[in-house]
Amino acid sequence: MSLHPTLQPYADAWTHSIEAISELVQPLVEADWNRRTPCPGWSVRDIVSHVIGLDCEMYGDPRPIHSLPRDLFHVTTDLQRYIEVQVDVRRHHTAPEMTSELEYTIIRRNRQLRNESRDPGTKVRGPLGTELTLEESMRSHAFNVWVHEQDLRTALGRPGNLDSPGAHVARDVLLAELPAVVAEKADAPRSSAIVFDVHGPVEFLRTIRVDIQGRGTLETAPALGPAAAFTLDWETYVRLACGRVTPEAAADRVKAEGEPELTAAILRNFKVTK
Template structure:
């Protein structure tokens, strides 16, 4: 393989998750494809359709020419409309059609990775006609695939892979958004600190520090006398940060110490995925 070393971890994590997804859905009966998932508005079929569609775009395929129905009331933004296109075009595909297309994507994906020789800083297509580096694209695919693998596992009652390579990439992606959540969205006061303590299959402690100008930063060192300390398990953290559940529904799994008003404001803005 000629894949650049800085892309290898992302590629390996994404491959691990998409192969897990394939194994999860391969034995499903037709009716099981319609099961609701924690991903708002999407069924098992919808998530697999999204996975297939995004992988095809990574492979350079043109987007489908398709008009979305007018009654998709959850589609409220250009980004949501962009993502829904690959989903809706497959909404009436049968189980064999879905598994066959996913298996073909896996074959094409493996061939593509074997021949990938581009540099990480190479500019590639991003959603809505934007551009991103190849490294960002690979990173986000690993993140997206692991989160949707977990959506499918929840819907199908098959938990697992909470500490797989994709989980660690997901941790890092979600944590990059935490300073904005604390400092800007929740309005933590200047010269304050908020500690996040996560336990379980993936364990970590991070401190968000808000400077005198109200800007947030994050590091791994503890804080003496933080304004708020939030403690929760890894699965709850992922569900909250990815917008799969509201904090009021999992209050028994969250421990908030310190300024309760600020803690609530942080939790109200905890979801960072589109």
């Protein structure tokens, strides 16, 4: 047996992004590993440590036994503490140690994916003892690795892959969160429509319709006379949704039309990553 067809796009996206990350960091000198990235509190080394840690856990390795220092001010939640362990345990690793472990991890995970025959609905472990399906896990993983590839590209001044397989996974993951952003978090008016027109390497036009009960649904049909409309480029959409830039900092790249309080509430609640 081989990888289920439902899972293949996520495996392809992961492969594309992880190989891009390996190519980005392979030639870095030691000082480059300490560069700040758009991911709050994390350096280039921290991003790569996180990606290695994610893949080690996907492989089934036990988590490291490690106590976090108390001065990590960007770590405030249980989930962040859980994630930070794999990062902090590698904070003093050298550049050769980082690239060697990354390459070894890629080899192991590629072998695992070649032999993966489980059903997409198989339950697997998630963060903090949670359970999720294999499909959910692989989708989330492909999304995370692509976002972190973009973090590294920003930090290193090497833009690219905004239309890669991982970008299309990211589009679907982020759009799935949009109804909750508009209808629940921003409390958009009932029986209203909010339009998002995104251009660039990944383009889409989507409408969030809020019904009389206040529930939001994602539609591809455009809306006439929407309560609010946003026009922005794909990279800005990703950076806002992943908390890499504030609405204030991105104001010159977002055209917002509609009632100012509503548009401000939507942008204020646009971040969907933990």
